[in-house]
Amino acid sequence: MTGLQLVRSGRQVQIVPMERPRGDQPYVSMLAVGLCGTDVQIGAGHRGDVAAVLGHEGIGILHGVPGGDRMVAFNPVDVRDQDSILGHSFDGLFRSWVPLGPELPLSALQEVEPLNPTAVLTLCEPLGTVLYSWELIEHSAPAGPLSVGVWGAGPIGLLHVRRATDLGHDVELVEARPERLAWVANHSRLAPTHLSVAGHRTPRPVDVAIVCSPRPAMASAVREAADALRPGGTMVLVTALDAMAAAPTFVDATVGRVRRHNVCGSVDPELGMVTAVTHEGKPLVVTGHRGTSLAQLHRAESVLRADPRGYGAVITHELSLGDAVDVINRRLDGRFRTEDGSEIVKVVVRFPNSGHHE
Numbered sequence: 240m241t242g243l244q245l246v247r248s249g250r251q252v253q254i255v256p257m258e259r260p261r262g263d264q265p266y267v268s269m270l271a272v273g274l275c276g277t278d279v280q281i282g283a284g285h286r287g288d289v290a291a292v293l294g295h296e297g298i299g300i301l302h303g304v305p306g307g308d309r310m311v312a313f314n315p316v317d318v319r320d321q322d323s324i325l326g327h328s329f330d331g332l333f334r335s336w337v338p339l340g341p342e343l344p345l346s347a348l349q350e351v352e353p354l355n356p357t358a359v360l361t362l363c364e365p366l367g368t369v370l371y372s373w374e375l376i377e378h379s380a381p382a383g384p385l386s387v388g389v390w391g392a393g394p395i396g397l398l399h400v401r402r403a404t405d406l407g408h409d410v411e412l413v414e415a416r417p418e419r420l421a422w423v424a425n426h427s428r429l430a431p432t433h434l435s436v437a438g439h440r441t442p443r444p445v446d447v448a449i450v451c452s453p454r455p456a457m458a459s460a461v462r463e464a465a466d467a468l469r470p471g472g473t474m475v476l477v478t479a480l481d482a483m484a485a486a487p488t489f490v491d492a493t494v495g496r497v498r499r500h501n502v503c504g505s506v507d508p509e510l511g512m513v514t515a516v517t518h519e520g521k522p523l524v525v526t527g528h529r530g531t532s533l534a535q536l537h538r539a540e541s542v543l544r545a546d547p548r549g550y551g552a553v554i555t556h557e558l559s560l561g562d563a564v565d566v567i568n569r570r571l572d573g574r575f576r577t578e579d580g581s582e583i584v585k586v587v588v589r590f591p592n593s594g595h596h597e
Contacts, residue, residue, distance in 0.1 A: 242335025243560055245588075247291050250284050251568045252333075254560060260338040265303035265345065267311060272297040272332045273361035273554075274567060274586040276393045276453060281327065282571040285454055288324075294332035295325045298360040300592060301348060311348040312363040312540070316530025318503040324530075335590055349536040352544075358587040359543055359551040362398070366539035366550065367531035369398045372449065372475050373406070375501060379473045379512055379524040380447055384408055388467055390437070390460040391451035392419045394553045394585040395477060399449050400431045401550055402542075411445065413437050413463065415456060416575065422582040428552040437463060444469045451477040458484035465489075465517050474515075476527035489515045494525050504532025555584040563588045 240259050245252045260266040273296035281288045295315035300308050313332065315325035325331050329342045339345055354360050385408045389399045392414035403410045410431035414420050420434045435441065437460065448464035450457065457480055464474055465488050480495030500511035512526045531539075543550050556566055556577070566577055566586055575583050 244292055244334030245294075245560065245564070245567070247282055247293065250282060250571055252282060252293070252564060252571070254564060257334055257336070259336050263303060265301065265339040267299035267301050267337045267339070267348070268592060269297055269299040269332055269335060269337060269590040270310075270592060271358050271361050271557075271590065272588050273358075273365070273394075274570065274588070275365065276395060276451075278326065278331075279570050280453060282567075283573065288327040290326050290328065290330050292330035292333050293326050295327070296361050296364045297332035297337075298351065298357060298363075299332075299337065299590075304345060309350050310353055310360075312351050312360065312536050313343075314347045314349060314503070314531055314533055314536060315364065316503055317342075317347070318530070321499065321502045321529050333588060349533045349540075351536075351540050354544060354547060356547075356551070356557070358554055358557045358589070359547045360540070361587050362543055362550055362553070363536050363539045364531060365395055366398055366402075366542060367535040368477070368528070369395070369402050370535050370538055370542070371501075371504065371528050371531055372399070372477065373402060375506060375512065375526045375528060376447055376473055376475065378506060378508060379526065385446040386444065387411070387447045387449065388413060388443075388445040388464060389431070389449045389451060390414075390464050391453070391456075391477075392416070392423055393451060393453070396449070396451035397423070397429050397553045397584070398550065399451060399477075401429055401553075403449075404431060405546075408447075409433075411435060411440075411443060413440055413460075415452075418575065419582065419584075422584070426552055428549045440467070443467065445472065447473045447475070449475045449477060450480075454478055454484075458487055461485070462488050465521070465523060468521070468523055470521050471524065473524045473526065476525065488517055489525075490518060491515060497525050498527035498529050501526065501528035503530040504535055553585045554587050555582060556586045557589060558586065559589055
């Protein structure tokens, strides 16, 4: 039986046939896969990840294991080796069938219950990372309502906005594209209290700054977030911050490596939450993480189940594989609008359930 996969070709993706795993090898037949900002950066050549097939935010049906078929979500970062990442260092989920094996063991899957629409469940992994970030914030920020700034209005930034709002915090969203801010303003389920254009925000101190900007914009976003934070405030690095990007803001440019000490649900209070000093002498707590735990994926499912429309509002395009190719390639090309002018925020690709053998 022949299936389909999206394969990178230069800085685009194209549909290529694939064969279903043979024999008794366990595999997952994909139902829906979300396009992540990291996928866009890899596909656009802004990162050196080698996977030919992108995608790590997905829902599918697991086959070939004791206990029968079941719906599962994926935990993409290997707890044994944080540099082994689904859709980064080995092929990801934008394909009809995903085989299990040494790189993707059964332990990387979290069973989930069906939800209508299924596309919302693709948010389990990104929302799990948001919940992880808030666990870290709870270790460093004072209790009670906080002033929270989120830099970057991509899907992960908007999920952070939604979660912070749910927790009762005063939220500001800072984004470079006025067009994206206009889109957010028209979606009340996602709109925070304050909307600001990056580089032109009204001075407003924040207790917590969550930096979700893509890598090319990280240096300027970190600089602006550090300026906005109160002394002793907490900065969460959602995206990797290399030494060159950290140097304009922090005295010790190795601060960006803090994320590597909180991995797959762990919290390292010493190396994973460091006091960093800006060049102006302001002390800040800097933290971040890589991956999620299965428990965090389970919590994310519960949050989504309680408010599927609220969190699901980030999904702007739910498409078949054929219809998704043009939209995905537009994003890889740096464009944020479809041919008809609609804003591309979160793309989810649907696959037919082709897991049952004929």
